[in-house]
């Protein structure tokens with residue numbers, strides 16, 4: 029619906045304002061599920077910034093409404109930059125297409141079309157009402173910031189970030205099984221921040237049996253509170269959303285999770301995924317039954333079931349076998365690697381078999397980001413589209 033116009037009728041300053049809108053959208057990361065992150069900048073008729081906003085939590089005002097409220101009468105004859113096509117539906121809030129029209133906005137610049145069929149259509153509605161609409165501006169950046177939700181909305185499955193920590197030679201434990209600690213406290217604190225932004229943390233039964241992890245995001249290390257631009261809604265619901273503990277998911281084909289496992293404690297909800305024929309009545313947890321696939325579970329079905337429970341983004345941790353299975357199934361969307369300047373020479377590889385038995389089957393990635401974290405390096409990569 030947003031195809032007719034493209035970024036070709038946009039200007040360099042369009043890109044600059046959209047970059048600001050993308051930065052605003054990023055402030056919602058970790059608190060908007062199951063909604064997208066969206067940012068909006070409103071210029072007055074003279075081209076000066078009159079309002080800014082982002083979507084902070086599901087049920088809260090959409091980015092456009094926040095920015096328009098800030099702009100007030102100055103929005104008349106102005107331009108709105110939005111990272112996601114304005115919605116055209118009445119969901120938890122009213123249609124942004126209508127809000128933009130009522131405010132007298134003359135031009136709307138959109139980065140990415142809304143794949144949600146219930147909400148899409150804002151661009152067409154605005155055009156029909158005589159508003160100039162430009163789409164596709166800074167689309168790659170807007171896709172990136174909203175990648176988890178776009179995957180969820182387009183594919184109907186949760187988006188997967190696989191995280192691992194390893195030595196420079198790619199090992200995540202020594203030969204005797206010891207692994208604490210390969211990376212620095214700074215890197216571990218960074219992991220907790222990323223975990224806190226996920227809707228679920230997934231681990232395999234191997235990791236549960238070997239390390240007995242809690243898989244919680246320690247609140248003290250959660251996202252730092254950020255200054256909120258004026259008019260971005262009340263603090264209460266956003267803070268409530270920010271504190272919601274990620275769901276813990278154990279991939280446990282044969283229902284072997286021990287009753288005393290820390291992952292079953294009361295610190296956060298836990299879902300144990302087992303084969304549909306596994307005897308699991310002894311498990312004191314929420315049990316999800318899935319079809320078998322090979323020697324494990326159907327991981328695509330797992331991600332679809334999680335999406336049905338409004339899990340948008342999952343953080344896959346531990347261990348190498350499960351990560352290999354996800355990768356082989358084409359279900360890893362993003363890799364976050366913490367690499368320590370240390371060598372082991374023996375011990376457990378960070379990644380188990382992933383179906384790449386010959387070089388032509390190698391899983392190629394591209395780096396998005398390379399950053400020093402304390403003495404370590406954090407690498408963010410994603411699969412090359414095949």
Ligand code: AOF
Nearest residue numbers: 066083090091114115119120121144147
């Ligand atoms: C926008 N601006 O800031 C957001 C949009 O449940 P609701 O009413 O909040 O609607 C959620 C849907 O609206 C969501 O799935 C997506 O399609 C769109 N989100 N749209 O114009 C926003 N958050």
Ligand code: ZN
Nearest residue numbers: 090115123124
């Ligand atoms: Zn909206």
